[in-house]
Amino acid sequence: MEQLALKARLSIAMKVIIVEPDKQVVRRVIRTLHSIDSSIEVLQAVRTIDALLKRNEESPLPDLVLVNRSLLGATHRNIEAKLIITSSQNHLVYLAFRVNNLDYLQKYLLKAEPAGNHGLPLPRLAASAGNYPGEETAGPIPLQQATKKRFLVTYQQKLLSIPVEEIAYFFSDNRFIFFKTFDNRKFLVEYRMDELEQILDRQLFFRINRSYIISINSILVIHAYPGNRFKINLNPPADKEMIVSRERILNFRKWLGE
Numbered sequence: 001m002e003q004l005a006l007k008a009r010l011s012i013a014m015k016v017i018i019v020e021p022d023k024q025v026v027r028r029v030i031r032t033l034h035s036i037d038s039s040i041e042v043l044q045a046v047r048t049i050d051a052l053l054k055r056n057e058e059s060p061l062p063d064l065v066l067v068n069r070s071l072l073g074a075t076h077r078n079i080e081a082k083l084i085i086t087s088s089q090n091h092l093v094y095l096a097f098r099v100n101n102l103d104y105l106q107k108y109l110l111k112a113e114p115a116g117n118h119g120l121p122l123p124r125l126a127a128s129a130g131n132y133p134g135e136e137t138a139g140p141i142p143l144q145q146a147t148k149k150r151f152l153v154t155y156q157q158k159l160l161s162i163p164v165e166e167i168a169y170f171f172s173d174n175r176f177i178f179f180k181t182f183d184n185r186k187f188l189v190e191y192r193m194d195e196l197e198q199i200l201d202r203q204l205f206f207r208i209n210r211s212y213i214i215s216i217n218s219i220l221v222i223h224a225y226p227g228n229r230f231k232i233n234l235n236p237p238a239d240k241e242m243i244v245s246r247e248r249i250l251n252f253r254k255w256l257g258e
Contacts (some may be wrong), residue, residue: 168218
């Protein structure tokens with residue numbers, strides 16, 4: 001019997017494309033997706049990343065692309081989800097990317113090509129052709145990493161899309177990374193703290209110490225603390241004392257608007 005560990009989030013009526021060279025495995029992945037949520041629609045299965053990029057110049061555009069990890073290199077960025085399907089025979093891992101993050105796959109394809117081959121153009125996305133709310137792309141997808149607008153998480157065997165505006169803070173606990181929302185829900189995320197620093201809006205979030213990245217909207221009170229540091233009361237309350245590290249005090253004051 002297959003066991004599923006899904007570490008990410010999908011939205012309702014999600015449209016998906018699968019990148020997998022084995023047709024039998026594709027059918028297995030589709031069954032697994034439908035066991036998670038019967039409303040998930042698989043638009044197409046393609047055999048290679050090259051075929052995916054060609055296909056994504058067409059409509060309709062998917063919300064997520066699931067790529068067999070064996071088709072990629074060792075480093076994977078801009079991942080929205082990790083789908084793990086295990087059985088007595090094998091162990092399948094799929095990495096999920098949003099359409100607006102397919103620039104990573106384009107970079108991978110370019111690195112894998114012989115010198116002199118400039119590869120395929122990045123897919124162009126019209127604002128009316130399935131972009132996410134608040135995200136408009138008038139030309140090719142930029143190669144620089146965009147500020148993350150939402151996180152994909154699991155909650156009670158369902159997949160949720162949580163906007164960053166609803167997140168009060170991120171924190172590490174026993175080597176796992178979580179975030180809490182303003183309504184005090186806790187979710188696991190598949191990022192390291194240093195990765196979160198790079199993808200979060202720096203006007204909205206600040207890393208106060210090794211273990212916490214907080215939203216400016218989560219701050220209730222800031223107290224003076226011994227050693228020229230600050231102690232912060234957060235909403236919702238954190239399980240530990242929130243102390244701003246001494247080496248971060250100057251940047252923290254600037255972030256607050258000093």
